[in-house]
Amino acid sequence: MLDFHLNRLQGTFQLDATLKVPARGVTALFGRSGSGKTSILRLIAGLERLDHGHLRLAGECLAGGEDNVFVPAHRRQLGVVFQEPRLFPHYTVRGNLCYGMPRALTPGKRQENRNRLHEMVALLGIEDLLARMPGQLSGGEARRVAIGRALLSRPRMLLLDEPLTGLDGARKQELLQYISRLAREIEIPILFVSHDTRELFAVADRLALVDNGRITASGEIGDMLSRLDLAPQTGRYEAGSLLSAEVLSHDDDWQLTRLGLGAGLSLQLARLAMPVGRRVRLRLRARDISIALKTPEHTSLRNVLPAVIHEIETERGHASAELVLGIAGQRVRARVDRLVCQELGLKVGLGIKALISSVALSGPDVISLDASADAPEPSSGSAAQAVSNTASDSSTDSSLAAKPSAPDTKNR
Amino acid sequence: MLSALEWEALSLSLKVACVAVGVSLIPGFAAAWWLARRDFRGKALVDGLLHLPLVLPPVVVGYLLLITFGRNGAIGQWLAKIDIVLPFTWQGAAVAAAVMAFPLMVRAMRLSLEAIDPGLEAAARTLGANPLRVLLTVTLPLSLPGILAGGTLAFARALSEFGATITFAANIPGETRTLPLALYTLIQTPGQENAAARLCAIAVVIAMISLLASEWLARRARMRMEGRDA
Numbered sequence: 001m002l003d004f005h006l007n008r009l010q011g012t013f014q015l016d017a018t019l020k021v022p023a024r025g026v027t028a029l030f031g032r033s034g035s036g037k038t039s040i041l042r043l044i045a046g047l048e049r050l051d052h053g054h055l056r057l058a059g060e061c062l063a064g065g066e067d068n069v070f071v072p073a074h075r076r077q078l079g080v081v082f083q084e085p086r087l088f089p090h091y092t093v094r095g096n097l098c099y100g101m102p103r104a105l106t107p108g109k110r111q112e113n114r115n116r117l118h119e120m121v122a123l124l125g126i127e128d129l130l131a132r133m134p135g136q137l138s139g140g141e142a143r144r145v146a147i148g149r150a151l152l153s154r155p156r157m158l159l160l161d162e163p164l165t166g167l168d169g170a171r172k173q174e175l176l177q178y179i180s181r182l183a184r185e186i187e188i189p190i191l192f193v194s195h196d197t198r199e200l201f202a203v204a205d206r207l208a209l210v211d212n213g214r215i216t217a218s219g220e221i222g223d224m225l226s227r228l229d230l231a232p233q234t235g236r237y238e239a240g241s242l243l244s245a246e247v248l249s250h251d252d253d254w255q256l257t258r259l260g261l262g263a264g265l266s267l268q269l270a271r272l273a274m275p276v277g278r279r280v281r282l283r284l285r286a287r288d289i290s291i292a293l294k295t296p297e298h299t300s301l302r303n304v305l306p307a308v309i310h311e312i313e314t315e316r317g318h319a320s321a322e323l324v325l326g327i328a329g330q331r332v333r334a335r336v337d338r339l340v341c342q343e344l345g346l347k348v349g350l351g352i353k354a355l356i357s358s359v360a361l362s363g364p365d366v367i368s369l370d371a372s373a374d375a376p377e378p379s380s381g382s383a384a385q386a387v388s389n390t391a392s393d394s395s396t397d398s399s400l401a402a403k404p405s406a407p408d409t410k411n412r
Numbered sequence: 413m414l415s416a417l418e419w420e421a422l423s424l425s426l427k428v429a430c431v432a433v434g435v436s437l438i439p440g441f442a443a444a445w446w447l448a449r450r451d452f453r454g455k456a457l458v459d460g461l462l463h464l465p466l467v468l469p470p471v472v473v474g475y476l477l478l479i480t481f482g483r484n485g486a487i488g489q490w491l492a493k494i495d496i497v498l499p500f501t502w503q504g505a506a507v508a509a510a511v512m513a514f515p516l517m518v519r520a521m522r523l524s525l526e527a528i529d530p531g532l533e534a535a536a537r538t539l540g541a542n543p544l545r546v547l548l549t550v551t552l553p554l555s556l557p558g559i560l561a562g563g564t565l566a567f568a569r570a571l572s573e574f575g576a577t578i579t580f581a582a583n584i585p586g587e588t589r590t591l592p593l594a595l596y597t598l599i600q601t602p603g604q605e606n607a608a609a610r611l612c613a614i615a616v617v618i619a620m621i622s623l624l625a626s627e628w629l630a631r632r633a634r635m636r637m638e639g640r641d642a
Contacts, residue, residue: 045534045538046538047537073534073537073538074537074540074541074542074543075540076538077540079539080535080538082531082535086529086531086532086534086535088535089532089554090553090636099541099549100539100541149539150539153538
């Protein structure tokens, strides 16, 4: 576990950030550019010194504290992936990967290093690049090498500073999937710095909001995203929620996939390239959810889910009202016009129907949680117990609507 | 092919220039690194002092060396106690050449150091490399083209050194009469025009060789870095 209170004055910018990062999973530092995310990372990495405070990793004080220690960067054993790949241009890819590996003096250790290199290379899919120089790599390849180089140095923690900036959509998606898989495979905590909500949806387990040099809030990502009071910081337009779900079935004729949300509820969307049974994290934007008091007829909306209103926030001067709904025990944000809110008589505790257009959901909104289809996930959320395909027309089953939402049902 | 006199002047020049470059490589790199990477009070002053030999008349530099390193000079009297005498010796000529060539060397090295992304060194540190390893595996190799360029420039400058050398080390045949000094002596002697022309040609050839060699080395270093076949 990483635990810090970082205080540093940089010119006129005062950094004063406090956070505890658990020993497993991905914690995202999220905030606008210039909010101090990268400074926090540099302080943790030991590339800057703090004025006051402390930095402890697994009980060991790395900086500050009572004795005002300073462990230099090269003795901290933290893997850092910077915004730019920062590969050494005069080393081959293999040379770059091996740069931080522990020195091997015995044949046994050398063999161990070789094995680790091979595993990492296979994991990253860069077998063909080993002999190349960094100048001959594409942006995505260079970044994968940078991640591999950091991991091979046997870090006690991985720090990623916007490792996806400057990548095109497809590459970004691929690397995001990769990092999220990695996070579940390796046993070290990851601190992920980002200003992009979509990246967070894909990889983060926990979220810490950074604003003006301070950590203003932190918590489990699902909770953080569904907290209306944090909306100004988590972003209004892109606001949304993360749902745990499981691939229930595919319809190859119509190219559709059905996702189970738990409690017998399911969603339909365009065919996904994932096997049945795969656990996923589904991102639902607040603006893609509509509200009806009863199940509408003759509609193109295929996903009609019973929901209960947990919170309503209206604000004068805004056309829209922000709602938090409970759907299958998961918290989901929705946005409707304030006027609609009044006309339909929406109030906390009311059971309603949440309408979700299947075309609003696309592949990139669905992130696979399992490293491989048969690897069991240690934590089991509501989606894990998702019922069968027979519950396909769940929208008619209104008895499920009043299910209370429990905060701990979210899957990792 | 070469007369004994020409050979003497040429070999002495090469010896003096090699020693001058050899002794200033490490302090030159240190100074370049210091100026490129550190901000300190009086940096402009240090920078100015370092560049002084470039703009001062070489005779002035030679005279200052004489005052400093002469038998009664501030440093000279200490050196004399351990039997090191610089004025009027070839070692003195090497010192004069080194001082004159130093700014050129530092400048080239500094430019190449400044072109290195400090982020690469930071990355190396986070990968567990101690400062010495960072220097040897990242900073030095990446600044190699600049080191080569600086070294060659300094070598050429040391070969052509005249004013400071004649003032500090005088024009002693076989001891401090380097190629430019020998040429000067020949020009001063009536009837030696042919010999002067021959020395002139030798100087041109040596200069060309060193330029081409540095170009080739720098290109090799660059190509190796970019992964093409050297």
